[in-house]
Amino acid sequence: MVNTPNTLRLLAMPALWMGAVQFLFGAVALVLHDDSIAESFLIPGGLTLLAAGVLHLVLRTRIHQISYRDALVFATLTWVLTGVLGALPIRAVTGVSFTDAVFESVSALTTTGATILSGLDDLPATFLMYRQFLQWMGGLGVVIFVVAVLPMLNVGGMRLLKAETSGPVKDDKLSPRITHAAHSLWLVYILITLGCALAFFLGGMSVFDAIAHSLSTVSTGGFSTHDASLGHFDSHLILNIANVFMLLGAISFGLHYRILQTRQLSRYWRDEETRVFLLSVAAISLLLALYLLWHQRYQGFWEALSFATFHLVSFITSTGFGDQDLTSWPVAAPVALILAGYLGGCAGSTAGGSKFIRNIIAFKTVRSDTMRLLHPAAVKEIRFQRQIVAPDIRHAVMAFFSFVAASSLLFTLALMGTGLDLLSAFSAVAACLNVLGPGLGQVGSNFAVVSDTGIWLLSAAMIIGRLEYFTVLALLVPAFWRY
Amino acid sequence: MVNTPNTLRLLAMPALWMGAVQFLFGAVALVLHDDSIAESFLIPGGLTLLAAGVLHLVLRTRIHQISYRDALVFATLTWVLTGVLGALPIRAVTGVSFTDAVFESVSALTTTGATILSGLDDLPATFLMYRQFLQWMGGLGVVIFVVAVLPMLNVGGMRLLKAETSGPVKDDKLSPRITHAAHSLWLVYILITLGCALAFFLGGMSVFDAIAHSLSTVSTGGFSTHDASLGHFDSHLILNIANVFMLLGAISFGLHYRILQTRQLSRYWRDEETRVFLLSVAAISLLLALYLLWHQRYQGFWEALSFATFHLVSFITSTGFGDQDLTSWPVAAPVALILAGYLGGCAGSTAGGSKFIRNIIAFKTVRSDTMRLLHPAAVKEIRFQRQIVAPDIRHAVMAFFSFVAASSLLFTLALMGTGLDLLSAFSAVAACLNVLGPGLGQVGSNFAVVSDTGIWLLSAAMIIGRLEYFTVLALLVPAFWRY
Numbered sequence A, B: 001m002v003n004t005p006n007t008l009r010l011l012a013m014p015a016l017w018m019g020a021v022q023f024l025f026g027a028v029a030l031v032l033h034d035d036s037i038a039e040s041f042l043i044p045g046g047l048t049l050l051a052a053g054v055l056h057l058v059l060r061t062r063i064h065q066i067s068y069r070d071a072l073v074f075a076t077l078t079w080v081l082t083g084v085l086g087a088l089p090i091r092a093v094t095g096v097s098f099t100d101a102v103f104e105s106v107s108a109l110t111t112t113g114a115t116i117l118s119g120l121d122d123l124p125a126t127f128l129m130y131r132q133f134l135q136w137m138g139g140l141g142v143v144i145f146v147v148a149v150l151p152m153l154n155v156g157g158m159r160l161l162k163a164e165t166s167g168p169v170k171d172d173k174l175s176p177r178i179t180h181a182a183h184s185l186w187l188v189y190i191l192i193t194l195g196c197a198l199a200f201f202l203g204g205m206s207v208f209d210a211i212a213h214s215l216s217t218v219s220t221g222g223f224s225t226h227d228a229s230l231g232h233f234d235s236h237l238i239l240n241i242a243n244v245f246m247l248l249g250a251i252s253f254g255l256h257y258r259i260l261q262t263r264q265l266s267r268y269w270r271d272e273e274t275r276v277f278l279l280s281v282a283a284i285s286l287l288l289a290l291y292l293l294w295h296q297r298y299q300g301f302w303e304a305l306s307f308a309t310f311h312l313v314s315f316i317t318s319t320g321f322g323d324q325d326l327t328s329w330p331v332a333a334p335v336a337l338i339l340a341g342y343l344g345g346c347a348g349s350t351a352g353g354s355k356f357i358r359n360i361i362a363f364k365t366v367r368s369d370t371m372r373l374l375h376p377a378a379v380k381e382i383r384f385q386r387q388i389v390a391p392d393i394r395h396a397v398m399a400f401f402s403f404v405a406a407s408s409l410l411f412t413l414a415l416m417g418t419g420l421d422l423l424s425a426f427s428a429v430a431a432c433l434n435v436l437g438p439g440l441g442q443v444g445s446n447f448a449v450v451s452d453t454g455i456w457l458l459s460a461a462m463i464i465g466r467l468e469y470f471t472v473l474a475l476l477v478p479a480f481w482r483y
């Protein structure tokens, strides 16, 4: 069975962290003399700090050893707990229902970026920055807390790493170095964020917008301070800056760290996953641009390429920033973008989706198995980054895609059961499972139209997607609780 | 390289057969004094017979040995050739374009049952029966010609069997017995068809309608002589008769044959694939009925169950008969039916879709691989019908589903590119790849709205689906042509 004191003790940490953040935002609001906002942050923040502190003191047990099971339960509950705690100021400030506030909070922390709010431009600046910061913190959580901190605790943590954030073989590649680099990963994350904020500022954004959007770009979260998202700025320069930093946010932060150490930029290219990811981005962007030109949606090649590239990068990195009105595009294009969201970025990054390492292994597996069907003498093994991929990893990857397909179909049917049409239900589910954000059709601008049942389902989908299916699935397997 | 004389010699057989059928229908029209119809059949039928006869005489080479490659090329070209030949009378009688006529003909022969025609009730009886007969012949082709005749030719044919009609391990189960039973399989097919026609007649259909619908029921083709399909008869009894014979058509004809020999009905239940298939039909029908009741679409339980069962059986067996107006159902229900079409019937039957043998092996594979992820000591092997499933078969099954998913996504995007919306494009593609027939949305009643490009794509999709992906795919793999 699960070690409850251990789990509670571990859960006190993210709670303390969330309480501190809310307290900080309350203090900022006080400085800005925005008393009602300050109250909305200080009260939940203070209560959370108090409760977590008490828990921390009561359960003085030192955590020597957490089991694989404890780690999985902890990972899942962390998202649930921080989702609920993060929702309290959202509810207090905007007056939305508890259901919607939890959705917004989970959407922020999982770096999904789907929203039930509209009229963003009129909301208080402190509150807007809080939303952006939740995304940044969620991205940091994925990169640091789970990739680096938990594995250091014990062996169970290492296995969590395998189930959770990284790709199927990434732990083998990264973990020895990551354990040493743990303290530096967050530095890389902050450095890239600062670079992004500076670039946005030089590109023409206000200081506030530059910081706000850097937080949701590097975390591939996609929240904006404007209803029109990046379309607000009406600038190809801004789009191109966003492209660069969304791509950086979707590449392994372990790789960024090693490149920062070694100063060898060529390592990006020598990394098979990154190389295939970047080549795919270039190829699909070009195809999309040609498609838009063919349908005469844009007149000039460069205009079409710029918009195509931005939207493809936004969707494939699971950021979800918007610019052009996608309903004005030929119908296949937005659906293709949603499907690109299923591809995802690279493992060990903040991006969602399936991750290119899995796409590559699945592609090579299917190709190899097909060749063997035709010619039994064909080579059986497949290689990734020159290493032979073990059968267990190939099987795990194929199982992963089965979960992606099954979850997508079942959630889509369930969402249609709440009254959405196919396009809306499918895109809403894809937006949440891949922590992507924007939907199409009835959920094209925000998720306000979805019923309460639908909102809870989508909140669950975001957590399932962020934990990459296995973690949550393991909790649902009866045998898991028996061992 | 492909042995061209061999392939041409083999292709003369289906051409002769098609010519003879058309000649026969022309003769029937003459007897009925319908001269313009007679001409539409006699001319293409006569020319086809002549050309095929000449080919047959010129290429006197005896076929001692056909290679695996020849067999695959032959299987693919058979559908293309008979599709084109079968289209000639359709074009002559209805005046539709060549593109649409080929679609209708391919749709008939592959037992898909999608149509570009409307106003069926007003078309000449001879022509309507020709459409129905093409479906029956197509179903017979799948059951006999490929399952029984080709394997007897040589070893290459045996491998074709594996790639084409039967499920992934069905050849091991059936082939030794099927080789003996070859001559009897068509008898089983005819017996079940006669039983179906008799039942429909006793159920209240006219003799013409009873025969016409028996041809498209046992072949799981789904063509009707009425625009309203089975809804024309407004009878629960007719629906229930159709249920029985659609299910029989979707169960292995090899199994039917063995049961006819042994008189052991319990063999249906002892066959794992058939058992899971029937249990799934019962379970999903019940769920669908409860869903319809919950949405108050029907008032009584039995009415809801009858309609739910009929439509589920119609879709899961890939027959595609219609009755109720599906647009009046809650939106999730028709989409769920389309997804049921992906499940399909049993291997060795006329049904399309993925087939339950593959569903079962894929489910067990994913379950086993997931358990092993959680507990490396978990049992590795999986069993089907008490036999251990070889790794190569598991891999082939997972590769199969990858092709299903990839084909569905790419064809859907391509169809959206021709102007259909998501629901219409997705359902049209699913209807064709699974040789199912009916679509939703813009293709809800017929496929007339689809552009010429779209129609050719869908015609290709039907052949790819009927040949279960591998056959056509193999032809696209460059290495295939090198060996």
Ligand SMILES: [K+]
Pocket: A111, A112, A113, A220, A221, A222, A318, A319, A320, A435, A436, A437
């Ligand atoms: K996102």
Ligand SMILES: [K+]
Pocket: B111, B112, B113, B220, B221, B222, B318, B319, B320, B435, B436, B437
């Ligand atoms: K059909």
